Amino acid sequence: MCWDGAVPLRALPRLRTLPVWQQDTVIALGTWLIGLLVYVAGIHQLLGGIDANPLWIRLTELTVLCGLELLRRWVPGGLLLACGVLAADITLGPSLPVLIVFTDFLYAATLYGSRRTSRVMIGIAVAATAAVVVAVAALSAQWRQAVLAALGCLPFLITPVWWAANVRQQRDIADTERANGEQLAKIAELDRQAAVGAERARMARDLHDVVAGHLSAIAIQSEAVLSSSGTNPALARGVLESVRENSVSALEEMRAMIGLLRSAQGDAEMEATAPPRLAELSKLVESARASGLRVEVRSTMDEQGLPAAVDLTAYRIAQEALTNAVKHAPGGRVVLDIRRDGGVLTIEVSNGLRRDRPTAEGTGAGLGLLNMRERAAAVGGTLSAGPSGTDWLVRAELPVEG
Known part of the structure; x- marks a missing residue:
């Protein structure tokens, strides 16, 4: 009974949000109640006939096994303890509730164990099914009994292991995609920072060219005019004209730069300023x-x-x-x-x-x-x-x- 799968969790949408120990407690209580109903109804015998064991013995087995559900994520310790309870149940006569609860341990071992454990669980499920089929065929000498045995192993051995392997695969794919998404986000952030740094460097170069080129010329030419003491009016006028031209050019380039900074796509109303050329x-x-x-x-x-x-x-x-x-x-x-x-x-x-x-x-x-x-x-x-x-x-x- 694999309570971690997608179908049961649709009925319990908040189970995933609970802490792990609370999830396992809910699973243990749920399986114990279902097993109790099966025992009380008297439909727990797998081999038919009347169960000679008292009900309290069966409930004790069920209670111990459901208590071990709190250790279902402890692999392989929880599975080995559950195997001990299953062996005792088979000795007394196999019962349906114990076998159903045991399938959840197979599911948990495949899902929460290491990758190696998951592969081993798949091999064990296949080997156990084959062994049961061979044993039944050898004892009964009828192939129909072997087919029935294989079908009987399907819900108790193959299905929980296959289901857990499929859930684990989807979880690994989701983890990989999440990691790739995080890496892409980091790369995008680094690209953004690099682009911002490159743009700042370009803006710094342009600003330096405007300031160092035009304003330095203005400062030097102004000093030349001041040092001339008015002895050469024609020269002073020429220098002042150059100062004015440099000032206008600096203002135009600064205006174009500020316009680009204020609008990433450019303002339609702003005059386009052509870059200087040779x-x-x-x-x-x-x-x-x-x-x-x-x-x-x-x-x-x-x-x-x-x-x-x-x-x-x-x-x-x-x-x-x-x-x-x-x-x-x-x-x-x-x-x-x-x-x-x-x-x-x-x-x-x-x-x-x-x-x-x-x-x-x-x-x-x-x-x-x-x-x-x-x-x-x-x-x-x-x-x-x-x-x-x-x-x-x-x-x-x-x-x-x-």
Whole structure:
């Protein structure tokens, strides 16, 4: 009588929510009451005839066996004790209630035992059924009796073990699916964290480019105007125009970034701001010249044929390199060389090192250099920065195809 199965538990929907010892107590009391009714009705004899044993002996067997139901999850100890009660019952004459309760121990041993125990229980059930059939066939010499014996073993040996094995298989499948679900949830959370980290790094790079590029140029150009003391109005006006242009560009880029942050899908009412490209490199050059640099541009390529990601990356690298030159080598000469050789776009920005602080740029640990390397790596390229003779050289190689 397998009370843990799906059909009986539909009648007792709250049994699963009880503690284990309470579930086993309910099962023990239920089987004892059913067995009591069978004994009182006098239909407990399996071999027919009249039972010569007093009722109290049968009830004692039943009570002991039902008491062992509290140990049904203790495998194989509970099953071995139940086998002892079954042996005593067979000696007195096999009775239906004891045999029915014993089937629950077979069920529990198969379901709650180890995997090895479960496999052994299946083998024992098959072997016991075969042994009963052979024994009956040998004693009765009639094949019909053997068939009846096999059918008699079906509900008491095969069914509880098969049922428990099926429930155990479904439970293992559910546990596996639950574990897989937890692992997928962890992987999804790690992917989410990685995506958030990558997005934060991208936003930090963009913000740094806006702040370090435009605002640094504004600060340096403003200082140049203040130091001129009004001796050259035309120069002062040109520098102020560059300051205004840098301010407007910084505001536009900051406005576009804030708009993207406020709406993940973008606002339909917001004006779309195109990302800067190498075609707008002249603005960077004019801003650097207004800051006091002597910039020489060498470009032998058509910027219109570049992929958008490579075009933006090249622009940002040139912007950051010119900004560093303005900060670390003010008033110096800068050579900006952009060329395309086959499927590789090469950007080189070189400027002379100041003798009073020759290693100002040489540490390579600044955030600007890190951003440039990350941008180059993002499109599959490489970037190097360091002294090259008497100059400081930033060299980026970006693949144009693939």
